[in-house]
Amino acid sequence: MNLNTNFQNIADSYLFSTIAHKVAAFGESHPGAPIIRLGIGDVTLPLAPVVIEAMQQALCEMSVQKSFKGYGPEQGYLFLKEAIHNYYGERKICLNVDEIFISDGAKSDLGNILDLFSVDNTVLVPDPVYPVYVDTNTMAGRKILFMDANEDNGFLPLPDPSIKADVIYLCSPNNPTGAVYDRAGLKAWVDYANENHAVILFDAAYECFIEDENLPRSIFEIEGAQTCAIEFCSFSKMAGFTGTRCGWTIVPLALQSEGMSLNKMWLRRQTTKFNGVPYVVQKGAAAVFSAQGQRQIEESLAYYKENAQVLARTLDELGIWYTGGKNSPYLWLKCPNDMDSWDFFDYLLEKANLVGTPGAGFGKNGNKFFRLTAFGDKAATREAAGRLKKLLG
């Protein structure tokens, strides 16, 4: 056998393990220090009662021969695809249910979708970036170009017509920067993609944090996206499904190239290499879209959004430049006094017992920046905000 030697080109990431070691070492040398973690990228509130009820009901069905469900459609049950269809319909986005594929999460599909593309495509990703975009393409041996996201462009790079890319990753609201594209920004990307026969892989995993009605929550709010974009979304942050695993991917029927339909290719890929999401989980996901479900998840989202506001107000008061904090669970701040992001990490831990994520872990442009998240405990987040004010004020 010959192995895929591209694996040797994937950089080992020690970001979160380095953080864990540093925090553990600090805890050992400072027993009882009241450490607060603001670096967490996972939800902390439990599943909504409607989701639990729907899953329990589905389990009852699975316990009886008459209502037992074996293999389901690889692309997902119609009841869930229709619920998602209606969710988009409320925002006047008219999808065909055959364009909706239920997945076990955005991360899986963002990687697996690459099966559809030739290895000789050029991939364009922003820097800083969610490492999965880079690693999945490196693994397959694709050429990757980086575009600078920085203070000058508000961490929202726009297309450079001199660069020829085939596959473009956009994430809005962005992880790690929290920055959100407006309609004009996304329209520029859609136009670029259509002109250059490129495809946009649009990661919308944080769309539920958008409160400003003028900001697009889906790439399909933008005219022309149906011929150049695939959207990935998830119940993870919307409804606390990080450990329950469900998402969806939209591959428009109008997305064609070389006489091939990407929708049909993806259907073939999924029916061949995937066997669907558990019935019980799909039932829980569908319950999110009931009137009661929407009220319940809004409560959890409001909790996280309030945490984001507390942190954003603190940075405002301190006069610290940042992106995110509004319409996003992430805050991406410029380290004070031109500090390096790892130096700032050590400084915060030492002086205020606060843990965040050094921006350098997401790419070279993250070097003097720092990520905080809104997924923590409410009281702890307020306490952290007070410590930040005291330390940096």
Add this chain to the structure above:
Amino acid sequence: MNLNTNFQNIADSYLFSTIAHKVAAFGESHPGAPIIRLGIGDVTLPLAPVVIEAMQQALCEMSVQKSFKGYGPEQGYLFLKEAIHNYYGERKICLNVDEIFISDGAKSDLGNILDLFSVDNTVLVPDPVYPVYVDTNTMAGRKILFMDANEDNGFLPLPDPSIKADVIYLCSPNNPTGAVYDRAGLKAWVDYANENHAVILFDAAYECFIEDENLPRSIFEIEGAQTCAIEFCSFSKMAGFTGTRCGWTIVPLALQSEGMSLNKMWLRRQTTKFNGVPYVVQKGAAAVFSAQGQRQIEESLAYYKENAQVLARTLDELGIWYTGGKNSPYLWLKCPNDMDSWDFFDYLLEKANLVGTPGAGFGKNGNKFFRLTAFGDKAATREAAGRLKKLLG
């Protein structure tokens, strides 16, 4: 963008849709005909009570902040990996828990594992074959060699030293033929793989149907397999998880090539392109290995095994040559009177209102063969056996 044009080389399979159309047409022209389906490849009995209880309990944990589970380890929770470790230990197979990866099913991992191998590898598959082995490799552009499985070798081909293969698929008990390799057969393959620096992808999804203690249930019962084999297994047929989705993959630490560890590569692949199996599902899967769980799944397996025995005895009485039926949920019979498999399909449907699967759908060597399965209803299976005797006796 340039698409992966290998997709154009995947043959469209209309096997099961053709069957469905034929059966529907027959039903319309013969209203009320008492059709019995013996072609089903899905389980029909509900989840075991211990599995339901464990999943209900896990849902309770997910409903409370203190016990809520977010992202879990991509490779699976230790409690489930340890349960699988012990399951192998009972058969004196000593694995390291780091060699066990929890998956959402054997089908996904059988396809995804190919990320680890270079495209220029030569793949060896038996004919007839489970189509996923062929389609996933065709999609990636690999050269595929077929080895004849036929009446002469009992549908259990052995290595041909004149053929140089890199990646070898073996499925035992086999789908579709029900044939099971003995230790000598698997030892021949392990020796061939080690001598030729090839890897065996061993699909053990039906191991729980093996009753004969002399037959190997895992490739790792064979000396030397640790340096040349990866095993895929599943809760689907063992515990009725076809719609609940859980399986496991074993990548030995000793499996190395070109200085690279396949175990480490797979870990990197899974942490990058997968986000783990739902916590609730993993809790249900772990319950299968409790003493009570083992008793409960044995009951369901006994039900299917009895169906297989009823069909096998019928074929024995009729003097029809077949593989499987023992140690397997599948029966692979030679069509009487040298009939073509589709002709026999029409004949059975017309004369006895029985539906099975024409062997030709699994490859050229299936042409005069026919697959029956043991996953149907007990009474219906007995009735079907009676009809077979009447028609062919």
